[in-house]
Amino acid sequence: MSGTKKETGFSFTIDGVEITAYAGQTIMEAADEAGVYIPRLCDHQGLRHQGSCRVCTVKAGGRSVAACTQPAAPGQAVENETKHLNKMRRDLVEMLFHEGNHLCPICEASGNCELQAMAYRLDMTETTRFPYLEPCRALDASHPDIALDTNRCISCGRCIRASQDVDGKGIFGYVGRGIHRRVAVNGESLAETDAEVSDHAISKDVCPVGCIIRKRVGFVTPIGEREFDNGLIGHEIEEKRK
């Protein structure tokens, strides 16, 4: 978290709503506190900002910027919920679905998955425009308590940051370049790493999809009691304003 509150704040606006921010806060941090939700996937509370998924892109001063890394500035007029920005976000999310193998009907993360929830929030309901890449990726179930199904990975890097910065382990990292960039483990398989199910990187909140699997949990939480069963993603932030 890069923001440090100061005694005196300043104002800026998001979609015309006046927001109070403090020096060092990002647009997203200030928006969260004020109850204005800006969609995001790679950003996660407690982890350093990365600004790679671009789902949090907003218009500030006429420029497209990542709200999770862009500092809030006094008097700035930020656009968030516009037709154009939401279309761009929907395109990004749609491409994530096309890039991996996301089979929601049989995925144990369904209902808890931020990618799925973001698709619902962004109304990704029309016939898809992009060809499915259908990559062939193996499931690594070698660890006794953890499995890694990179068919569902969206390369958000949250597990990498959690493992490095919180767990102090560095179990996860990127390999490859460009479209071939993937999250990998620092060993031949997960069993050869020092990953433990108690690691923050393995906790249910860090991986936004169903890629990092804590074994034997599966479908223990019934339909109706899953995180996004009763509200759109971001509703807990938006409720602050109600």
Add this chain to the structure above:
Amino acid sequence: MAEPRMIEISPVTRVEGHGKVTIHLDEENRVEEARLHIVEFRGFERFIRGRLMWEVPVIVQRLCGICPVSHHLAAAKAMDMIAGVDQLTPTAEKMRRLMHYGQVMQSHVLHFFHLAAPDLLFGFGAPAEKRNIFEVIKEKPELGKRAVLMRKYGQEIIEATAGKKIHGTGAIPGGINRNLTIERRDHFLGSIDMMIEWALDAVKLARDYTQEHEDLVAEFGSFPSNYLSLVRESDGALDLYHGNLRALSSTGDQIFDQIPYTRYHELIVEDVRSWSYMKFPFITELGPEAGWYRVGPLARMNTASFIDTPLANKAHAVLKAETGGVPNNSTLANHWARMIEVLHCVEKIRDLLNDPDLQGTDLIAEGERREEGIGVIEAPRGNLIHHYKVDEHDQVTYCNLIVSTTHNNEGMNRAVKDVAVKHLSGQAQITEGMLNHVEVAIRAYDPCLSCATHALGQMPLQVELFDAEGCMVDSRTQSI
């Protein structure tokens, strides 16, 4: 003398999945051969390999949109075994049973009222535009209303136990992930008496049809066969969720009895034929010629010693009395048997709703891990076998599924040929109504061809007519 011909009925309608019938006629229009072909291939047994064991009950139920609960529960039972759980908690077992009875009820109601009733009410040769559920609703509005509401009741039971009406997640290895809330229980209890009354009327409707059309039922696609199902372990009663295997001959002689279903592979062999994606199982000790058998509602009425709910048991006794206690071989009697099972399910649902165990909170049991698991259940269409092996990493390495429609493959083919010979042989012109007779015989089994080929989508039927040299000379296709 006419040219030899081949008729193709494709697709078969008002059944689930894709299939076609081919009928070969000789120079004098006599039926030489008639076959039901299953023309889709799916490959669930292959692509489930490598997946994690707790995903299996959720993945394999996608075989079917009509009876996913059956696959969900059969797979969950196999995973219980792998998880080392031989005895579920009372709440888990009763919730699963409630889910299953809701499933069998809604599936049977769907088949009888929506798919079969148009044939039974309007006649097998009635105009095609007459043979659908909308005409049933128009002519028999009360019947149509009950069809919709009974199915809805069963579907809501599934939703309350599995989380969704179709493709839920309730059963997990070793148990269940929810109990039944008091609010949902009271909602269901509010209309249970009406459901029992309607189920009794449905039994009467099916029984009256069978008895009033005695000659037709006796000859239409009827032939002796062996019968196989689960029966309750202790006393041979009808048990749709759990039990041991029993097989009887067409005269009621025991072939085997009370054999644990984990030994199914010793008892049954699956034969493969080049013209169908569906296998042909037979009882090992009897061989492929004599060992084929039928499963499903009528098979269960034949194998079960009795039914442990009073109203269904009474109805069962009447059905058994029709044939003096020996197995009933009439294909069309399946409808009657199916409605007796609806009554049984509704009675079971009532009993379960009054059982406080459904509000228990002990949902999951644990045990010592095994590498292999077999789950068998009596699905609406008959016996269903799921068999898996799982490695030390929790990944599936082997899967074998024998579904009800596969068990009935030989029986359906014989029914097709029997009806084709009786109703098409010697006819110079084959009408659509005549072809529907063939479909009626298939429908009596309520086949799910999607499940049987482990196929996706609707199941239209096609009939093809071949000449003596094997060239197709005519075909009729019906869309749904």
